[in-house]
Amino acid sequence: MVFLGLAGLAAAGARSQVISNSPRNSSFGKAVKTEAVQYLFPEQVSISAGKPSPVTLHFRVAQGLHINSHTPSDDFLIPTEFSIPDGMGVRLGAATYPPGTIISLAFDPTTKLSVYTGEFVIHARIVAEPGNHLVKASLHYQACDQNQCMPPRTIDVPIDVIGK
Amino acid sequence: MTRRSGLRDLPPPSYNKDMKSIPLRRNTVVLVAVLFILAIFAWAGWANWEYRRQAAEKLLANTAQGELVAVDGSGTLQFHSSLMGKPAPAFTLNDLGGRKVSLAAFRGKAVMINFWATWCGPCKVETPWLVELRQKYAAQGFEVLGVDTEGDDLEPSDKGGWAKAEANAGKFVTQMKVPYPVLLNGDSISRDFGGLDDLPASFFVDRSGKVVAASVGLTSESDIEGNIKKALAE
Numbered sequence: 001m002v003f004l005g006l007a008g009l010a011a012a013g014a015r016s017q018v019i020s021n022s023p024r025n026s027s028f029g030k031a032v033k034t035e036a037v038q039y040l041f042p043e044q045v046s047i048s049a050g051k052p053s054p055v056t057l058h059f060r061v062a063q064g065l066h067i068n069s070h071t072p073s074d075d076f077l078i079p080t081e082f083s084i085p086d087g088m089g090v091r092l093g094a095a096t097y098p099p100g101t102i103i104s105l106a107f108d109p110t111t112k113l114s115v116y117t118g119e120f121v122i123h124a125r126i127v128a129e130p131g132n133h134l135v136k137a138s139l140h141y142q143a144c145d146q147n148q149c150m151p152p153r154t155i156d157v158p159i160d161v162i163g164k
Numbered sequence: 165m166t167r168r169s170g171l172r173d174l175p176p177p178s179y180n181k182d183m184k185s186i187p188l189r190r191n192t193v194v195l196v197a198v199l200f201i202l203a204i205f206a207w208a209g210w211a212n213w214e215y216r217r218q219a220a221e222k223l224l225a226n227t228a229q230g231e232l233v234a235v236d237g238s239g240t241l242q243f244h245s246s247l248m249g250k251p252a253p254a255f256t257l258n259d260l261g262g263r264k265v266s267l268a269a270f271r272g273k274a275v276m277i278n279f280w281a282t283w284c285g286p287c288k289v290e291t292p293w294l295v296e297l298r299q300k301y302a303a304q305g306f307e308v309l310g311v312d313t314e315g316d317d318l319e320p321s322d323k324g325g326w327a328k329a330e331a332n333a334g335k336f337v338t339q340m341k342v343p344y345p346v347l348l349n350g351d352s353i354s355r356d357f358g359g360l361d362d363l364p365a366s367f368f369v370d371r372s373g374k375v376v377a378a379s380v381g382l383t384s385e386s387d388i389e390g391n392i393k394k395a396l397a398e
Contacts, residue, residue, distance in 0.1 A: 076282040076332060107382050108289050142283055148362040148381035149284040151313070 036065050036143035036150060039157045040119070049130040049163030052093040057082065057122045057157065059139065066115035067141040069100025073114050078142035078152045082122050089133035090161045093125040105146055128163035135159045245358055245367065245378035252277065252369045253356035257311065257347035260334050265309070265345055272371050273305045274395035276388075279313045279350050279357070279365040282332045286382035287364040291340045293385040297392055298344055304396055305371065310342060313350030313363060368395040 040058040047053035061067055068077045084092040098121065100114030137157040143150045247253070252275075256266040267275070278294060280287035298308045314329035330348055337346050354360040357367060368377040368391040377391040 076288075076336065077285075078283045105285065107286060111285065113285070144285060148286055148364070149281070150362055151281070152283065 034062065035155060036062050036153065037067060037139065037141055037155060038062070039139065039155065042159065044160040044162070046162040046164060047126070047128055049128055052125040052127050055124045055126055055159075057124055057159075058119065059116075059122070060119045061117050061143070063118075065143045065145050066103065066113070066117045067143045069114040069116055070097035071100065071114060073112055077113075078140070080116060080139065080141040082124060082137065082139050082157070084126070084135060084137045088135045089129045089131065089163070090135050091127050092137075093127055095125075096123040098122070107147065126161065128161045130163045133161045133163065135161050245375065247358065247367065247375040248378065250375055251373050252367060252375050253353065255353045255356070257349055257353070259345050259347050260330075260337065265347055267309070267369075267373075270307055270309070270369075271373055273307050274301075274371055274392065275369040276306070276308045276392060276395070277311060277357075277367045277369060278308055279311045279354070279360055279363055281312065281314050281363050282329075282336045283314070284363045288336075288340070290364055290382055290385075290388070291342065293388060294344070295340070295342060297385070297389055301392055301396065306392055306396060308344040310337075310344060310346040311350035311353070312346060312348050313354060313360060318351075366391075368392065370395045370397075 038060045040060055042055070042057075045053075045055050047055070067080055070079050070081065072079050080097065082092070082095050082097075084090055098116070100116060102112050103115055103117075104110070104112055135158070137159060138154050139157050140152065140154045142152040252267060254267055256264050259265050267277070276294070280291070294308050294310075298306065312329075312333040314333060318325040318329065333346065333348060336342075350360075357365070362380050364382065365380045366378065366388070367375050370376050376394045379387065379391065
């Protein structure tokens with residue numbers, strides 16, 4: 001009877017893994033598109049409540065793609081921007097973005113673009129109320145490769161902020 | 165002499181068949197239980213695989229229905245849309261002046277439906293080519309419809325965002341001296357054209373309204389001209 005109970009728990013656990021598996025990473029059939037930018041870490045930060053505290057946020061741009069920096073070279077281009085919505089118990093004091101890498105693309109060698117590629121970090125100063133806050137911050141960006149551009153996207157940046 | 169009684173004198177233990185079979189029964193139960201657990205794991209693994217397969221298929225079905233294929237034996241990969249050979253999806257959108265423009269109004273002409281955006285660098289590169297080709301082939305009954313697809317993640321209620329998108333489109337059209345109709349809110353029809361995950365994206369429609377060619381991403385002016393000729397020839 002104990003064995004059967006353990007077996008049932010094992011099956012339930014395996015089945016629940018199915019729910020959490022993202023089909024975006026499936027290797028079936030044709031390639032499925034994934035996000036151009038991925039938030040890496042930190043997942044949790046512990047800071048003094050009520051005081052602006054620094055947090056370093058790590059992101060990665062998918063290989064072969066680039067996103068505009070926070071200060072793109074043209075008014076038409078969509079800048080990369082980090083934000084924290086109101087009502088989360090945490091507010092964004094300031095965000096410092098890295099300088100972009102200047103590139104030009106084969107199809108338009110005369111135009112210079114200020115972009116992020118690979119891994120980049122944003123230094124944020126946040127102020128948290130006392131307590132534990134599950135913050136769903138956002139990163140807004142727009143990505144291209146050598147020949148085409150994807151629409152602007154906003155991804156979630158989930159951070160568990162503990163205000164001590 | 166009387167022999168002392170000892171252990172040797174104890175009566176022999178009575179033989180019990182049940183006691184010998186108990187370990188055997190227990191081992192069988194354990195073996196069956198282990199096999200059962202392994203079977204459950206195997207089933208869970210199969211169910212996981214099957215679920216992921218179905219989810220991936222569902223996701224693909226909801227995304228752009230296109231793939232790169234080699235055509236005409238040239239080895240060059242071209243975009244093969246699922247709309248090829250089919251009537252182009254009907255639509256009516258507002259132009260920059262607020263007038264309603266329908267694709268149906270261009271029946272009898274060869275049309276290039278060009279989805280673009282102001283934030284799209286490759287779109288900016290190909291726009292002068294479209295202006296030039298439109299001038300070259302207009303007399304033969306060719307037209308370009310520029311469909312601005314600015315705000316993929318703009319909420320419908322974001323009036324400020326949409327107003328800014330429209331202003332940007334107007335500014336772009338003026339700067340690039342675009343002479344053909346430019347329509348707004350391409351996002352509202354993108355799903356009908358396969359999802360438009362990437363820009364620029366163009367669909368070439370013949371005089372009968374059928375899609376005869378499609379392209380995604382920056383190609384070349386000669387490739388675009390080749391597709392225009394296909395649309396005019398049908």
